[in-house]
Amino acid sequence: MSSMRHLLDLCKRRGFLFQSAEIHGGLRGAYDYGPLGVELKRNLSQEWWNSVVYQRSDVVGIDTAIITPPAVLKTSGHVDQFTDEMVDSKLTKERFRPDKAPPLRLDDRMRIPILAPDKPTAKLWESAIRTQFAKGAHITRNGKEIHLQVARMEEDKIVLKAEDNANQTVGQQDTQKSSATDSSSLSIPYRGYVDPNTNSPFLTESRPFNLMFKTYLDPIDPIDKVITTTIEAQSLPPSSPSSSSSSSTDLTRTRQLVDKALYPSLTYLRPETAQGVFINYATVQRSHPHLRIPFGIAQIGKSFRNEIRLEHAIFRTPEFEQMELEYFVAPWQAQDQFQAWREQRMGWWRYFARNKGRFRERPHAPDELAHYSSGCIDVEYLFPWGWGEVEGIANRGDFDLSRHSEATGIKLQYTDAVVMQERQQREKLTGKKETENLDRERFTPHVVESSCGLNRAMLALMLDAMDVVDESGKSVLLKPEDIVEDGNNNDDNVQTNIPKGQRIVMRLHPRLAPVKVAILPLVSNNEELAEICNAIGSELRQELEVNVSVEMQSTTVGRRYYRMDEIGTPWCITIDYDTLKDGSVTIRDRDSTEQRRIHKDEVLEIVRDGLRLNPKKGSFLKWVKDWDGQKPVN
Incomplete structure (x- = not known):
């Protein structure tokens, strides 16, 4: 793959x-x-x-419209419920969804390996763990990896071994040493997941996070309103001067005042x-x-x-x-x-x-x-x-x-007039009002x-379409270690990141291919060949309304074929000196690399049939054979 x-x-x-x-x-x-x-x-x-x-x-x-009033999204439940749970990694400060995070990984020595991006960062993280997150825990560092020795796993926490005696857990050594470490500092909360990038268990509590983007339809900068409202809120007397929670209460009150000031101009970028x-x-x-x-x-x-x-x-x-x-x-x-x-x-x-x-x-x-x-x-x-x-x-x-x-109070229902008329006709014939199945008329x-x-x-x-082939055209398995770096990024080199002798073929379905046909003159500086190329290209564009590329580069036809293979072009048409004599051109199929001489007047019909997946009997195009008999899904 x-x-x-x-x-x-x-x-x-x-x-x-x-x-x-x-x-x-x-x-x-x-x-x-x-x-x-x-x-x-x-x-x-x-x-x-x-x-x-x-x-x-x-x-x-x-x-x-993309910009959506809050009433719509309040009604749909997005304002109150369109949230994900969010967790912060205390080491990296990055945030992630806990439902997408992996479980803790232990090595074969019952250690938690925490992987830092480099050695200096590993050193900083080790210090933070020792001084803030797990004081007294047995910690070692080897290059970019930090290891915490685990004593045992419990349902909602990890018990680490202590620094002074790696063979003893918390509590065992607290009774033996006067300078014992508090056992609670060596119990790390564990909720079934860790930082997906580092395997670190040092995380914040999860909290809901609304996924919608707010914006404001107002000529006045909303930040100005926030500043003004905040200053006004600060001039109000404290809500409860003697209470230790007054600061939190005042913050909540300020937030409510800000929300009230901004609400008249509040809108959202639609989340769906x-x-x-x-x-x-x-x-x-x-x-x-x-x-x-x-x-x-x-x-x-x-x-x-x-x-x-x-x-x-x-x-x-x-x-x-x-x-x-x-x-x-x-x-x-x-x-x-x-x-x-x-x-x-x-x-x-x-x-x-x-x-x-x-x-x-x-x-x-x-x-x-x-x-x-x-x-x-x-x-x-x-x-x-x-x-x-x-x-x-x-x-x-x-x-x-x-x-x-x-x-809104507006009935968003459907009335089936045909069913209603049929009932009314039956009632006229029978003289009786029908009371059953009325929910099939209006619902x-x-x-x-x-x-x-x-x-x-x-x-x-x-x-799905990307394929790597060798010189014989056979698909090969491309491995990450096969990458060949090429800083020159030469446009003609289609092998900037794959081994020598291999190349990429983008086997897109022809109806999806960004370029349907490439027209290639054998030489780029011949006006007669260029004129024929442009004429065929114009006919295809006008009749089929598809993207056609006329490639006038001076590189070899083979290189241009490979470039077209790489971007998924199903067919290449080569115009050469024989075209001037008898009107014949070479058509090449991307997937089979098969080539055939046809008259230039046949190009339009072949491409049209190919795009419609309705090939005529005897077509040489490999993909047409592969798709023969299939019809677009309705």
Whole structure:
């Protein structure tokens, strides 16, 4: 399996992904998508939109505002409940989520190894442990590693051996020495996890942390309001002068005054796109009266979460894009529709995957489900660090529409006019009023949600497509120790971080490839060849509306082939002197490296058939054979 390091190196060299504001030192968790990255991301989102919206008659799109008033998110529960638990490492000062942290690791000598980044830091940490966190504990240091000797593990604490006698635990030696160390100082609280980077058990208590970004719509700087309100609060008499807790009480009062002053201009950057769909449910229904239950509203847009821990490049970032579908169904349809969308979405992922086995479903256990949800599954990809979520499909019930209806007094219900008319006709014929099954005429719809991270999808499918081949074209297993550093970063060198004789091939599905066709003149300074290249390129762009690259560099055709392989281009068309004589060109397939002479007028038809996955009999393209008989998932 190719490593993240190799992929990120390729992304930077070839223009898929850049560190944002790199010339100013960068910003943690912020990335810019380069010319190839933006094409891949656009293709991926378009394929999602095609599958979820264009290939169906029951789904429409919407694009809602990013800046969201607090009333919306208060109603949805985000203001009060959209939190993660957060823990601080006392040694590194870094924060992390305890539910993602590993358990304590002991070596074979019953010691806790704490790994520092370097020797000077290890020395500082050792001093802090001796003087602050575990006074009197038996501690040793070897290079970058600090070792604490463990006497025993208990349910909620770690008992360390003492410095004066490593074979005695706390309490045993306290009765023997007048200068005994307090036994409590050698008992470390343990809650089942440690710092994931260092294995340190010296942590703060966990506390909730709201993940939403606040902002303020006000011409007056909110900091000015904070300063003014704080000064005014300080002029007020103390709440309880004789109380030892007066300082804390006054701080709470000041915070309340600040919140009150800022609230009129308070807004949030949306943490998800879904709420924009729910609050527009009635508007969409009124403007599209032909939509009958079940129907869906889809949206692609940016969301923001103040994540405690940013990791794995674009896998977890504070700013990300979501592709979400809210599918509104009758209550009695919800479970069947949940199963149908579960199958449809998993089929979509596997349709574009090279290694289908690296995608799986993970049903949520009952204790993982939200109180309003009756079912949820994650679509996961096997990343280099383990399984990670790329999409969630959930049966949300009527929670969202009911909450917004209660908060606003506006009934967010669905009335089935057809069912109502049928009942009324029966009543006319029978002369009797029907009182049963009226809840099938008017009801609050339930929601089946599909929520997919576009950035994670791009990362997963690039890792899935990335292959390393030897000189014969055979796939090889790339190991971290195989990395070859090359400070020159020559654009023509496609082997900057892999062993000599090996190269990268990005085997992206042709519909996702950022460049669909590369057109290569045999020589770059021949005007006649250049004219034919540009003519073929223009025809492909106009007829197929795809990204075509005309490569006029003076490097060899072989090097240009390899460069196109590395960025995932399915086909290369080479124009040479025979083209001037008989109109023939060479078409090369990325995955098989097979080449064939065809007439230049056939290029358009072959590429069109290839992108439609509808090859004609006898096609020489290997990927066409591999995909023969498959149809896009609807």
